[in-house]
Amino acid sequence: MSYRTALSEILTSVVAPAAELTGVRGRFPRTAVTALGRAGLLGLTVSTAHGGGGRGLPEAADVVARTARVCPATAAVLQSHYAAVAVIEAYGGSWVRTEIAAGRHLSSLALAETEVLGEDDLLAPHSSAVRSGGVVALRARKHRVVAAGEADSYVWSSRPLTALDGLTLWGVPAHAPDLFVPARPGGAGPSGSGTSTVFADPVLVPADAMLGADGTGVDIVRRTVLPWLRELRAAGSTGVQAPQVVGVTAARPAASLAPS
Template sequence: MSYRIALSEVLSTVITPSAEVTGGQGRFPRGSVTALGGAGLLGLTVSTEFGGGGMGLPDAAEVVARVARVCPATAAVLQSHYAAVAVIESYGSDWVRGEIAAGRHLGSLALAEDGPGEQGVRGELWAARSSAARSGDVVALRARKHEVVAAGEADSYVWSSRPVTAPDGLTLWVVPAHAPDLFVPARPDGGGPGGSATSTVFADPVLVPADAMLGPDGGGLDIVLRTVLPWLLELQAAVGGEAVHSAVADVPLRPDRRVTDSLASS
């Protein structure tokens, strides 16, 4: 069965019937996410080697656009998921890729954060201020991440921090949502469509294994600019920008000249 046929079935049998409750009552679309996973759509962009669909960004954009016409909250969840999976596909473990392909794992992005003394002001994706301190094989991450879609509902977050030892840049991690000492407010405090569970995620700290690092220490800026940013912009464009909030709503997505010049010279 093609993913388009599978999507049509999920839209008609699950997403459309529950869209009013999702948006009107602000209830996370857990049934829709489960159905999308079962239909192979959460694993759409995972390599066929791991049981995924082996599709790319244009296919993911088509799925998000079609879902957005019916349920903006579910579309917002998919935007963040697909952008996170794009990073995990390149740098994540085989086990996580297999779980996503099997429809059992929902990813999300946890990149935007406040700077010191800037409460309520959302930071840029490429300017992580949160800390990462390594002790043996464990890394302690401290941060307050904002506008996290599916906060408290996703299975893992693609998370940014300052480097552990590299002199500059940022570092990305995959942080399990069940990790101790992650805190999500009972009531979502972020923007995004009702039901998308867009909120803050606190870590003070959260402990992850050192091998949870995605890519090289300090290499996260390159990954954000070359992978996360293009995926988010394309997925936003697929739904016209206004139909569904970004996976990092109201966060500046386009890097300034200093960032792009730095990347070009690297």
Template sequence: MSYRTALTHVLSDVVAPRAELTRAQGVFPRSAVTELGRAGLLGLTVAAELGGGGRGLTEAADVVESAARICPATGAVLQAHYAAVAVVEEYGDPWLRGEIAAGRHLCSLALADGEAGQDPGAPGLGGTPLLAPRGTAEQGGGVVALRARKRQVVAAGEADMYLWSSQPATEREGLSLWAVPAHAPDLFVPARPGRSGPPGSATSTVLADPTFVPAEALLGEDGGGLDILLRTVLPWLMESRAAGDPQVTLAAS
């Protein structure tokens, strides 16, 4: 079955019947995510040898746009997922990539930092720089303590993994990217979603004060995340912009 055929079935049978409930009541489209995973669409861009679809940016953008026409929340969730998976596919370990390929892992982006007391849903915050994160990473042995207040995180509390940015753990310049599992200790998501993002997208704040991850959770080189954001994440977000306004904007200032 082609990805387009699988997508058509999921959109007509699962996404469309629940789209109004998602919009009106702000209910996260969990059933849609589950069926997208079963249909192989969450793993669409993972290498075929790991069980994924082996597809690329063009096909992922097609899925995002098609879903967003029916349910903007589902489109936003897929947009963040595919952008995060693009980094995991290049730098992540085979187990994580296999879980995504099997449709068991939903990923999201935790890139925009907010200050304590700042309303993550307040207007005018879209220009917060993502290329110079305030959040820190402190490494002790094989464990890294991450401290940050991440705002405008799509699927906050619903995703299985966050692509997380921080200042470098050991290098003096640049930024670093981490694969942070949702079950990481002391990772906190408010009970009520923020006001940004399409209704039902569970766009909210994720707080780490701190949360702990193994040093192996680093994606790429310590301090090398800027190049990854510009070369990988930004193109994926921009290509899928037809799904609506991207939930994050890469801005240098």
């Protein structure tokens, strides 16, 4: 079955029936995310060597655009997930890549440190990273995190451990102790996308949770994260404005689809 066929079936049978509840009541589309994972769509861009679909940005943008016509919140979750997976696919370990490919792992970006989202903000984190032996303490307040408290991991940024400038990226498990998400999500994302602030005061991660080398995160954000975000945001905006998929009832579009 092609990814487009699988997506059409999920949009019709799972996403559309819950879209109004997601948008009006702000309920996170957990059932939709689970169905997308089982159909291989969360792992669409993971390499086939790890069990994924082996697809790229064009296919991810297609999924986001078609989903946005039905449920903007689910599309926003996919935007942040696919952008995060692009980093994980390049720098993450085999285990997490296999879990994403199997549809058991949702990731998200935790990069913004101001309420006003701009590309420059993503390149200049103020949050700290302090290493003690094999453990790193990350202290930060990350804004506009999509699927906050719902994702399984976050691609997280901090100042470098030892490098003089730049930033460093980390894979932070969502179940790590001392991560805090407010009970009432607040953010500019679509209702139901779980966009909120994530607090770490601090969160402890193993040193090998680093994605790429210390201080090289600016290059990774510029070459990987930002191109994926730009394309996926454009696809999401186009999807919301486009005619609905035949046989699928579209939800009302939300104000913003920009992930953290």
